[in-house]
Amino acid sequence: MANINLKKREVECKIVYYGPGRCGKTTNIEYIFKTFQKQVTGDMITTETDGDRTLFFDFLPMGLGKIRGYDIRLQLYTVPGQVKYSATRKMVLREVDGLVFVADSLAVRRKKNILSLKDLHENLKEYGLSIFKIPLVLQYNKRDLAEQGIPLMPYKTMERDLNRQLKAPSFPASAVKGDGVGDTLKTCIKLTLKSLKKQMGW
Amino acid sequence: MDIKKEIKSLLRHAELYKSQGLLNEALEQYIQAGRMLKKHAARIGNTKLLQAVAGRIRDLKAEIARIDASPDMSEVTEKAQNIIKEKFAFAEKEESRDLEGAVALVRFGQFERAMREFRQLMGREEFKLDAAKNIIRCHVTLDALDDAAAQYREWFDNEVLSAEELNKLRVFLQSILDKKGIRETLPVREPAPTVRPTVVEDQGVMDGEIIMPELVEVEVVGEEISEEEIIDISSVEITLEEGPGKGRTVEYDVSFQSGRVINLLISSSDKTLIETLRTGLELKKVHFYSPIAMFNGEGVVFSKSRIESGPKQGDYSLDIQIQHIR
Numbered sequence: 001m002a003n004i005n006l007k008k009r010e011v012e013c014k015i016v017y018y019g020p021g022r023c024g025k026t027t028n029i030e031y032i033f034k035t036f037q038k039q040v041t042g043d044m045i046t047t048e049t050d051g052d053r054t055l056f057f058d059f060l061p062m063g064l065g066k067i068r069g070y071d072i073r074l075q076l077y078t079v080p081g082q083v084k085y086s087a088t089r090k091m092v093l094r095e096v097d098g099l100v101f102v103a104d105s106l107a108v109r110r111k112k113n114i115l116s117l118k119d120l121h122e123n124l125k126e127y128g129l130s131i132f133k134i135p136l137v138l139q140y141n142k143r144d145l146a147e148q149g150i151p152l153m154p155y156k157t158m159e160r161d162l163n164r165q166l167k168a169p170s171f172p173a174s175a176v177k178g179d180g181v182g183d184t185l186k187t188c189i190k191l192t193l194k195s196l197k198k199q200m201g202w
Numbered sequence: 203m204d205i206k207k208e209i210k211s212l213l214r215h216a217e218l219y220k221s222q223g224l225l226n227e228a229l230e231q232y233i234q235a236g237r238m239l240k241k242h243a244a245r246i247g248n249t250k251l252l253q254a255v256a257g258r259i260r261d262l263k264a265e266i267a268r269i270d271a272s273p274d275m276s277e278v279t280e281k282a283q284n285i286i287k288e289k290f291a292f293a294e295k296e297e298s299r300d301l302e303g304a305v306a307l308v309r310f311g312q313f314e315r316a317m318r319e320f321r322q323l324m325g326r327e328e329f330k331l332d333a334a335k336n337i338i339r340c341h342v343t344l345d346a347l348d349d350a351a352a353q354y355r356e357w358f359d360n361e362v363l364s365a366e367e368l369n370k371l372r373v374f375l376q377s378i379l380d381k382k383g384i385r386e387t388l389p390v391r392e393p394a395p396t397v398r399p400t401v402v403e404d405q406g407v408m409d410g411e412i413i414m415p416e417l418v419e420v421e422v423v424g425e426e427i428s429e430e431e432i433i434d435i436s437s438v439e440i441t442l443e444e445g446p447g448k449g450r451t452v453e454y455d456v457s458f459q460s461g462r463v464i465n466l467l468i469s470s471s472d473k474t475l476i477e478t479l480r481t482g483l484e485l486k487k488v489h490f491y492s493p494i495a496m497f498n499g500e501g502v503v504f505s506k507s508r509i510e511s512g513p514k515q516g517d518y519s520l521d522i523q524i525q526h527i528r
Contacts, residue, residue: 022223045279046282053269055278056278056282056310085274086505086506087507094290106224108224109227122481126481142222145222149214
C-alpha cells in the first residue's frame with residue numbers, strides 16, 4: 001500500500017517495471033527521465049553491472065501534483081531481470097502499488113517472458129498480493145526491431161501467452177524510440193491512482 | 203532455403219541479438235551457422251568465414267563467462283546506497299527505520315556503508331546493542347571473524363557499551379567463534395559493583411548502575427511474533443516433512459539475521475535439500491538455537507537464490523521467516 005504521511009500530507013506510490021533480462025525496463029525509465037522533465041523531481045539512480053545489466057534496481061522519483069490536498073509522489077523502480085537476481089527482485093517488489101510488465105517481442109524470448117510473468121505472480125503471492133488485482137499494465141517492447149528483420153512474435157500471440165487471463169491494458173512499444181512508453185506509464189499511473197483513491201476512501 | 207542465404211540469415215540474426223545484449227541467443231545462432239558451414243564445407247568452401255564464426259563463438263563464450271562471474275553484490279554509488287537506506291526501510295515506527303535502513307544496506311551487500319551506519323546508530327541508546335550486533339554480523343558474513351573479535355575487544359577497552367551490553371555481545375559472538383572452531387576466548391567484563399543510592403527515598407532515582415542479570419529470561423512467545431521479540435538465532439535444526447529426504451533432520455548455522463528472517467547457506471552438494479526447500483514451503487518442525495536457549499517453532503522458506511560468485515559460488519542462500527516460536 002502507498003506510503004501516506006498525514007503530517008506532511010504526502011502520498012508516495014511505488015511503480016515497479018518488471019520483466020525478463022534485456023527486455024528494456026531501464027530503457028523505459030531512461031526515456032521517461034529525458035521526456036517527462038516537468039514531472040521528474042530528482043536524479044535517475046542506476047545500479048548497472050557489466051554489460052549494462054541492472055544489478056539491483058533503477059530509481060526515478062516523480063511528482064504528480066496534488067490530489068485532495070495531498071502531494072502525490074511517484075517512485076519508479078526497475079528490477080534486475082536476470083534469473084539469478086531473484087532475491088533482489090523480491091526486495092524491490094515489496095510494498096509495490098502498480099506494475100508495468102515489460103515483455104520482449106523477440107520470438108526467441110517467448111519462454112523468458114512467460115517465466116518472468118510467472119516469477120512476478122509467485123513473488124506477489126508471497127507478499128499477499130494478487131496479480132489479478134494489482135494495477136498492472138503490459139508492454140510489448142522492441143516492436144521496432146521488425147524493421148531490421150528480427151523475427152518478432154505477433155501482438156496476438158503475446159496477448160495469448162501473457163494476457164489471456166489477466167486482461168490487463170497492453171501496449172506495443174519501442175522504448176528506444178519512446179513509442180508506447182508514455183502511454184504505458186500514464187495508464188499505469190491512472191490505475192494506481194484509482195486504486196489509491198479506493199484505499200483512501202476518496 | 204538456399205544454404206548460403208540460410209547461413210547469412212543466421213549470422214545477421216546473431217549480430218542483431220548481440221546488439222540487443224542477448225548473448226546466449228546470439229551464440230546459438232553462431233553455433234548453428236558454424237555447423238552448417240562445416241556440413242557444407244565442400245559446397246561453400248569458405249574457410250575464412252568458418253574461422254571468423256569460430257572466433258565469434260569463442261569471444262561470446264568468454265563474454266558470457268565474464269558476465270556470469272561478475273560479482274552479485276558490488277558496491278554501488280553513494281546515491282544508490284542512500285536510496286537503499288531510505289526506501290527499503292518499511293518499519294511503521296519512524297524511529298525504527300534508521301536501523302532497518304542500515305539492515306537493508308546489508309541485504310544489498312553494501313557492508314562498508316552499513317557498518318558506518320551501524321556505528322552511527324551506536325550513538326543512540328535504543329539501538330546501541332542491535333547496531334553492535336549487526337556490526338559483528340557484517341564481519342561474520344564477510345568471513346572476517348578476526349575483525350569481529352577485534353571489534354569486540356575495542357568495545358571492551360572503551361566505555362561505549364555497558365557491562366550488561368558487552369556480556370550480551372560476548373555470548374553472541376563467542377557462540378559463533380566456538381561453532382566455527384576458532385579458539386579465542388573473549389574477555390568478560392566484570393559487573394561494576396552496585397552503588398547504593400545516597401539520594402532520599404521516593405524519588406525513584408538511583409545514581410548507581412543497575413546491574414541486570416547476564417542472561418535475561420526469554421519470554422515464551424505464543425502466536426504471532428514481532429521483530430522486536432525475536433532473539434538471536436545462531437543455528438537451526440529442520441525436520442523435512444516432504445520430498446525425497448522426508449523425515450531427515452538437518453542442522454545449519456545462521457549466517458545472518460534480520461529481525462525474524464534468518465539466512466542459511468546451503469552447500470551445492472546437498473541437492474535434495476535445495477530442491478525440497480522451495481520458496482513458500484512451510485517448515486512445521488524447526489528447532490531454533492540461540493546462544494542461551496533452544497526453542498521449537500515454525501518457519502517458512504521466504505526466498506532461495508543461488509550464489510553466483512565469490513568463495514561460496516554455487517551454494518544457495520536461503521531466507522527463512524520465523525513464524526512461531528514456543
